[in-house]
Amino acid sequence: MAKEIYSRYPMxxxxxxxxxxxxxxxxxxxxxxxxxxxxxxxRLKLDPKDLVVVSGIGCSxxxxxxxxxxxxxxxxxxxxxxxxxxxxxxxxDKKVVVISxxxxxxxxxxxxxxxxxxxxxDITVILVNNFIxxxxxxxxxxxxxxxxxxxTSPYRNIEHPLQxxxxxxxxxxxxxxxxxxxHVYQLIESIKKALTVKGFSLVEVISxxxxxxxxxxxxxxxxxxxxxxxxxxxxxxxxxxxxxxELEGKFVIGEFVNRQRPEFVSELNKLxxxxxxxxxxxxx
Amino acid sequence: MIIRGDEPEQxxxxxxxxxxxxxxxxxxxxxxxxxxxxxxxxxxxYPITPSSEIAETMARELPKLRGYYLQMEDEIGSxxxxxxxxxxxxxxxxxxxxxxxxxxxxxxxxAVMTETPLVLVDVQRSGPSTGQxxxxxxGDFFQARWxxxxxxxxxxxxxxxxxxxxxxxxRAFNIAEKLRTPVVMLFDGVLAHTRELVKxxxxxxxxxxxxKLPKNEEEAKLPFGDPHGDGVPPMPLFGHGYFTHVTGSTxxxxxxxxxxxxxxxxxxxxxxxRKIEGNRHVYEKYEEHFTDDAEILVVSWGxxxxxxxxxxxxxxxxxxxxxxxxxxxxxxxPGERMRELGKKARAILVPEMxxxxxxxxVQRFVNDDVLLKGVNKIGGVPLTVNEILREIRGVA
Ligand SMILES: Cc1ncc(C[n+]2csc(CCOP(=O)(O)OP(=O)(O)O)c2C)c(N)n1
Ligand code: SF4
Numbered sequence: 001m002a003k004e005i006y007s008r009y010p011m012x013x014x015x016x017x018x019x020x021x022x023x024x025x026x027x028x029x030x031x032x033x034x035x036x037x038x039x040x041x042x043r044l045k046l047d048p049k050d051l052v053v054v055s056g057i058g059c060s061x062x063x064x065x066x067x068x069x070x071x072x073x074x075x076x077x078x079x080x081x082x083x084x085x086x087x088x089x090x091x092x093d094k095k096v097v098v099i100s101x102x103x104x105x106x107x108x109x110x111x112x113x114x115x116x117x118x119x120x121x122d123i124t125v126i127l128v129n130n131f132i133x134x135x136x137x138x139x140x141x142x143x144x145x146x147x148x149x150x151x152t153s154p155y156r157n158i159e160h161p162l163q164x165x166x167x168x169x170x171x172x173x174x175x176x177x178x179x180x181x182x183h184v185y186q187l188i189e190s191i192k193k194a195l196t197v198k199g200f201s202l203v204e205v206i207s208x209x210x211x212x213x214x215x216x217x218x219x220x221x222x223x224x225x226x227x228x229x230x231x232x233x234x235x236x237x238x239x240x241x242x243x244x245x246e247l248e249g250k251f252v253i254g255e256f257v258n259r260q261r262p263e264f265v266s267e268l269n270k271l272x273x274x275x276x277x278x279x280x281x282x283x284x
Numbered sequence: 285m286i287i288r289g290d291e292p293e294q295x296x297x298x299x300x301x302x303x304x305x306x307x308x309x310x311x312x313x314x315x316x317x318x319x320x321x322x323x324x325x326x327x328x329x330y331p332i333t334p335s336s337e338i339a340e341t342m343a344r345e346l347p348k349l350r351g352y353y354l355q356m357e358d359e360i361g362s363x364x365x366x367x368x369x370x371x372x373x374x375x376x377x378x379x380x381x382x383x384x385x386x387x388x389x390x391x392x393x394x395a396v397m398t399e400t401p402l403v404l405v406d407v408q409r410s411g412p413s414t415g416q417x418x419x420x421x422x423g424d425f426f427q428a429r430w431x432x433x434x435x436x437x438x439x440x441x442x443x444x445x446x447x448x449x450x451x452x453x454x455r456a457f458n459i460a461e462k463l464r465t466p467v468v469m470l471f472d473g474v475l476a477h478t479r480e481l482v483k484x485x486x487x488x489x490x491x492x493x494x495x496k497l498p499k500n501e502e503e504a505k506l507p508f509g510d511p512h513g514d515g516v517p518p519m520p521l522f523g524h525g526y527f528t529h530v531t532g533s534t535x536x537x538x539x540x541x542x543x544x545x546x547x548x549x550x551x552x553x554x555x556x557x558r559k560i561e562g563n564r565h566v567y568e569k570y571e572e573h574f575t576d577d578a579e580i581l582v583v584s585w586g587x588x589x590x591x592x593x594x595x596x597x598x599x600x601x602x603x604x605x606x607x608x609x610x611x612x613x614x615x616x617x618p619g620e621r622m623r624e625l626g627k628k629a630r631a632i633l634v635p636e637m638x639x640x641x642x643x644x645x646v647q648r649f650v651n652d653d654v655l656l657k658g659v660n661k662i663g664g665v666p667l668t669v670n671e672i673l674r675e676i677r678g679v680a
Contacts, residue, residue: 066541071527072527079391082361082364082365083365085354086354086365086376090522090523111357112357115361268352275347276348279301283293283296
């Protein structure tokens with residue numbers, strides 16, 4: 001039975017079959033993200049041999065590593081972007097992609113995130129924002145909405161969530177977009193763009209964790225969470241004319257930046273060329 | 285482009301840039317040149333005294349060799365970037381000091397578990413915490429050994445001079461490559477900043493090792509297997525279409541995670557230990573002076589081995605049968621040789637710039653009837669010949 005489903009799913013060719021089935025809960029948004037990523041790779045006709053996928057620790061870190069059939073590096077919690085930086089310098093012609101969670105990339109890994117954006121290194125980051133620490137059992141994340149309940153904010157969250165896309169855009173990334181798992185087609189298009197842009201690109205995906213977040217916040221069913229996203233999503237063009245009060249609790253979606261800026265690895269190699277020239281080291 | 289260090293073009297560049305001969309340089313610079321000669325072409329680091337000149341030298345020299353210098357946002361990112369770069373085939377290094385070394389520990393464990401070659405230079409400074417930030421010390425002996433969590437083996441070297449630092453750095457790279465493992469180099473703030481004569485050799489005189497690569501698809505499919513029985517799996521580098529999966533979680537020979545089967549964890553961790561223990565010939569190294577008839581044995585390491593040698597020489601002048609044993613690879617400790625020497629000695633002195641660390645390793649290998657005594661000094665000032673000589677006389 002399961003085999004039949006696999007064989008009818010065209011994106012299966014991109015998956016590491018011996019690692020299946022996935023460890024994700026039924027109804028988790030992670031599946032949608034994996035599907036969107038595989039579709040983006042497929043539509044761009046990228047050869048998976050030209051991809052290196054890096055992730056940290058958390059449920060979302062599992063989305064593409066080990067499941068996506070490419071070179072995959074599953075690293076320590078929060079550090080995936082720094083690992084990816086070394087990979088990109090060594091393999092500048094490959095596409096280096098980081099797929100991981102909001103806790104992983106924006107909390108413990110926040111420093112690496114903003115500095116990779118500042119450096120504008122050509123890495124694509126797909127940040128899966130489920131507002132919670134899923135893997136460790138539903139604790140408070142830096143993205144947990146104000147007032148929401150988690151196992152470590154059992155009464156209500158008194159902290160304010162980090163606006164990841166806004167922060168990374170301000171830090172200097174070349175491309176930043178935010179979508180939810182209810183906006184699959186836009187998400188695929190954004191991942192495609194992120195993979196083609198030369199420079200640091202971030203696609204933030206607001207993704208449902210019905211098990212750890214939904215259950216504690218009156219949205220047990222995945223569909224309820226998707227409806228919540230749809231109802232509260234505001235396109236960025238519209239958000240520009242809204243006050244902070246009006247935007248409270250809303251998800252601003254769309255493309256935040258799409259710009260050309262000098263990219264780190266090309267700058268590094270350009271510098272090497274200049275130094276070689278300067279010291280007369282090039283082979284005559 | 286991946287550079288191994290032994291390409292004709294790299295040899296040409298080295299020959300053109302660094303004429304063999306004697307130079308007056310800091311220990312830190314000697315480490316940097318050793319790395320360059322060994323083929324290191326990727327350095328990621330974060331500045332910290334007393335290690336910064338290693339970064340500065342690498343930042344200046346690496347672009348000339350088409351190598352990469354990255355200043356990362358912190359030490360955690362530095363070692364992470366090194367691991368990433370190592371999986372593309374580059375030889376990688378970072379240098380740090382106590383606080384930075386502490387921050388690197390989690391990813392050092394990751395490198396052990398994923399069998400990633402890298403060289404981590406810890407220029408030891410006085411601690412705990414910020415301590416005397418600019419002063420040298422030898423307080424990280426056990427941080428190198430037990431700093432990261434879990435049952436992990438580690439190889440750590442410790443040079444005794446600027447010249448030694450050059451060659452020990454080369455050796456650190458060769459060991460890392462041959463055994464597919466991280467190697468720690470315990471340097472110290474005193475030698476790091478001491479300027480002395482360092483002879484730069486001809487590159488032809490330098491052994492340059494490079495990791496085992498898979499011979500065929502079969503081997504590439506088992507990035508954590510043991511096809512040659514020496515515990516060292518060939519390393520399928522990223523970017524070659526092998527679809528390698530690397531994880532710090534317990535994994536099977538094919539790289540896929542399995543954290544539930546006790547045997548899988550047991551097999552993996554024991555092989556990693558066996559790889560290190562079983563290949564002592566690759567890295568075990570020590571130096572001996574007058575140990576043949578020594579009744580009083582001085583055992584010392586790193587910077588302190590120098591005044592220790594001075595003290596032993598003076599003691600000999602005075603007719604005292606003193607000898608010196610210097611482990612150059614401090615982890616795993618050369619215990620067998622220590623045991624043999626311990627049987628002959630009446631007293632053993634262990635001078636160190638700490639309150640007694642390596643002495644605990646010595647103690648494990650000597651009998652209770654031997655008088656074992658630490659000669660310890662902290663405060664950032666190295667031990668002197670006289671301070672050690674006085675102790676030798678005291679037990680003579
Ligand atoms: C250094 C370190 N601290 C803490 C942990 C425990 N830990 C594992 S996953 C995780 C949170 C993951 O959250 P997120 O990135 O949002 O992923 P999710 O599971 O929600 O997809 C934490 C704290 C760890 N593995 N390492
Ligand atoms: S706990 Fe949440 S994030 Fe983790 S797999 Fe389950 S639904 Fe997904």
